Amino acid sequence: MLECRLEMLEELLNYSRTYSFTICLENLLGLYKTCDDLLQLSQAVKNGEALGICFDTGHLNRFGGNGADFVRQAGPRLQALHITDSIDKYDHLLPGGAGTINWAELVQALKDVQYDGLFNFEIPRENKCPMPIRLAKLDYALKLGDLLTAN
Numbered sequence: 001m002l003e004c005r006l007e008m009l010e011e012l013l014n015y016s017r018t019y020s021f022t023i024c025l026e027n028l029l030g031l032y033k034t035c036d037d038l039l040q041l042s043q044a045v046k047n048g049e050a051l052g053i054c055f056d057t058g059h060l061n062r063f064g065g066n067g068a069d070f071v072r073q074a075g076p077r078l079q080a081l082h083i084t085d086s087i088d089k090y091d092h093l094l095p096g097g098a099g100t101i102n103w104a105e106l107v108q109a110l111k112d113v114q115y116d117g118l119f120n121f122e123i124p125r126e127n128k129c130p131m132p133i134r135l136a137k138l139d140y141a142l143k144l145g146d147l148l149t150a151n
Contacts, residue, residue, distance in 0.1 A: 002044075005041070006046075009048070013045070013051070022050070023050075023052065024079050024080050025054065026053075026054040026056055026080075027054075027056055027059050028056075028059060029059050029062055033059070033060070033063060034060075034070070035055075035070045035073040035074050036073065038053050038074075039053075039074075039077075052079030052080065053074045053077045053079060053080075054079065054082065055071065055078060055080070055081050056082040056122070057081070057083055057084055057106070058084035058085070058086050058090050059090070061085070061100065062089065067101060067102070067109070068102070068108065068109035071110055071115070072109050072112060072113060074113070075113050080118065081118065081119050083120060083123075083148075084121070085097065085099025085100070085103075086099055086101070087099055091125060092123050092125040093123060093126065094121065094126055094140065094141060094144065095144060095148075096144060103148075119149065121141050123141070
């Protein structure tokens, strides 16, 4: 399986060379949970230094990883974020509520590595409410994004 993954990643990298996008490896719940796992995988791929990293905060939180450590280890290879919070499982909640991720520490780490990419809120459970509440949550998400990216 590893050989197949490496071959497919090499093929994708060869294809993407002529385009202006970066292929990112995301930390997952099964394989490749940690930043170290992703860095080891990218080192095994020919031209793997061209691979970026997508950090999913919910995936890491699910097994008790530290988001700030992940961000600092990824450094400039961090190209994308899937932002979600959770209480005790993979809940897909907006940050700033009942979730357990230390956002102050994580945001400081993002500032430390000078992350300037997108914040993708991955929060499908937040839409299970009436439309007026959903719209208020969207307003909150916009304000939260501003707070998370403020210098």
